[in-house]
Amino acid sequence: MTxxxxxxxxxxxALIAPLLPDSLAIATGAEVRQARPILxxxxxxxxxxxxxxxxxxxxxxxxxxxxxxxxxxxxVQALRLREEGKSIDERYEIVLTEQLKGSxxxxxxxxxxxxxxxxxxxxxxxxxxxxxxxxxxxxxxxRHADIMIPCPSINPNRADxxxxxxxxxxxxxxxxxxxxxxxxxxxxxxxxxxxxxxxADLDMVILVHTGHEHSAPVIDKDLAGPRRLEFALDQGCTxxxxxxxxxxxxxxPDQLPEFLALLKRYPKLWGDTxxxxxxxxxxxxxxxxxxxxxxxxxxxxxxxxxxxxPLAFAAQIGDEAAQxxxxxxxxxxxxxDLKEALAIGVVSAERAYAIAKVDRIxxxxxxxESPVITPESSRRWPLRRRPRR
Numbered sequence: 001m002t003x004x005x006x007x008x009x010x011x012x013x014a015l016i017a018p019l020l021p022d023s024l025a026i027a028t029g030a031e032v033r034q035a036r037p038i039l040x041x042x043x044x045x046x047x048x049x050x051x052x053x054x055x056x057x058x059x060x061x062x063x064x065x066x067x068x069x070x071x072x073x074x075x076v077q078a079l080r081l082r083e084e085g086k087s088i089d090e091r092y093e094i095v096l097t098e099q100l101k102g103s104x105x106x107x108x109x110x111x112x113x114x115x116x117x118x119x120x121x122x123x124x125x126x127x128x129x130x131x132x133x134x135x136x137x138x139x140x141x142x143r144h145a146d147i148m149i150p151c152p153s154i155n156p157n158r159a160d161x162x163x164x165x166x167x168x169x170x171x172x173x174x175x176x177x178x179x180x181x182x183x184x185x186x187x188x189x190x191x192x193x194x195x196x197x198x199x200a201d202l203d204m205v206i207l208v209h210t211g212h213e214h215s216a217p218v219i220d221k222d223l224a225g226p227r228r229l230e231f232a233l234d235q236g237c238t239x240x241x242x243x244x245x246x247x248x249x250x251x252x253p254d255q256l257p258e259f260l261a262l263l264k265r266y267p268k269l270w271g272d273t274x275x276x277x278x279x280x281x282x283x284x285x286x287x288x289x290x291x292x293x294x295x296x297x298x299x300x301x302x303x304x305x306x307x308x309x310p311l312a313f314a315a316q317i318g319d320e321a322a323q324x325x326x327x328x329x330x331x332x333x334x335x336x337d338l339k340e341a342l343a344i345g346v347v348s349a350e351r352a353y354a355i356a357k358v359d360r361i362x363x364x365x366x367x368x369e370s371p372v373i374t375p376e377s378s379r380r381w382p383l384r385r386r387p388r389r
Contacts, residue, residue: 037106038349039149039356040332042207042242042274042301043096045110045132045140047089055089056131060217068129068216075305092305093140099304100147103332105349107146107358108304111177111207112137112153116184116219121159129182129217134164138171149361151207153177155185156192165198174357175205177242180223182209182216188228193235200236205355207240207272208232211255212247214280215306226258233266238355240299244271246284256284263293270355273348274301277308277338286316289344300349302335310338317341 047055048062061068076082081091100108113132115123134152141148152168154161154176168176178185187208199206210226226245233239245259262269271294276285288294302308310317310325317325321341328334339345 036350037353037358038104038336038346039300039353039358040103040105040108040302040304040336040349041151041240041272041299041352041356043100043108043110043304043332045092045096045112045137046130046305047087047092047132047136049089051087051089053089053136054131054133055136056125056128058129058217061129067214071215078307079305093143096304097144097147099330099332100144102330104336105147105332106353107149108332109151109175109352109356110137110141110148111151113177113179114153114155114158114183116182117155117157117159121157121161123158127184127219134168138173149174149356149358151175151177153179155183156187156195157183157185161195162198165195165202165204169202169204172361174203174360175207175240177207177209179209180228181213181218181221184219184223186223186228188231190231192231196232196235196237199232203238203357205238205240205357206232207242209243210241210245210259210271211243211284212251214248225255226262229262229269230266233262233269236268238268238270239266240270240272240355242272242274242301243276243303244273244284244288244294244298246276246281246288248280249283256287260291260294263297270297270299270351272299272301272352273339273344274303275306277302277310277313277335278306279309279312282312282316285342289342295344298344298348299352299355300336300339300345301352302332304332304335307331308335308338310334310341313338313342 047053048057049055060066061072063069076088079095081088081095083091112134113130115125115131116127118124132153137150137152141150150173152173154164154168155178158164178187180187208229210224210229212221213224226241229239229241241259245255247255259271275281288298310322314322325334325337325341328337336345336349339348
């Protein structure tokens, strides 16, 4: 069985985590200090439905010997999700909350995961690998509103997509997630014009998975191509390309150049750094950081609960820093510390807080000021006007 870089770093972390004491606190040498609030834009909520949450997870992930099944069992063990008297879903909420409170982050966007839908817009549970209902997201966030904001998931293929968009907005969401390769969504399909126009009208930020997926079964990898984001951007939407079109060195095609090309044309396109701290993404993360425009458009995301691998970045940050960061027990802090060592952590987390309009969540407080687009960049990359309806 081939052990990929991402799997190797994950399995190593999964094996040693239960052996280390909860009270262990090790300084990283890159203490995160910020004057402004910071946000992790990409934190997953998940569950198996054992606590009445409505979550679902396919047997291909929970059972067997597939890469996803091994990864799931490693997460359950490393995060100690099987505690007597607690369901996995309930225990995950407890662990997530504890991690957030010790991370140094101001808040985190908590992501849902919509289903796959058939041609009639009805849920296709046979093809849905995992599902986290929006109501579960809102319920969890409501219990921890001081450290969480909601990021529901809306598959535009669903028959009631416009109604669900309005409902989520009414409940306080100002951003939501689409995962094209696992949800079977072609975001470039013109049938979604009204949906994206309404997103622009509501000023909803759209997070869209781009690049290669390795943690869940994929329906069509081509649906993750960054170029497909053009249609939503042309409707006037603010779009975050999750993972910035990255992949492993062995993945084909190389989708990162598509993301970099789009940045020059669309000032409302951003990327996030979710999962970029893992061993398999070192090459592409390095390419992003070497690109000045891309670096200025990156938003902080961890992709929790998937852990980073600081030792894989020893060449970039030095052996001593990589070892110190690797010993950090809080996975969210470890992720932020690694990215701070790469000189992209806090600055991208401040941008994420601004882009997500955190102070507007639930209609509370003034608008959070958006990151500045300079006059020079506005002239070079003019925003396309939305077609008249």
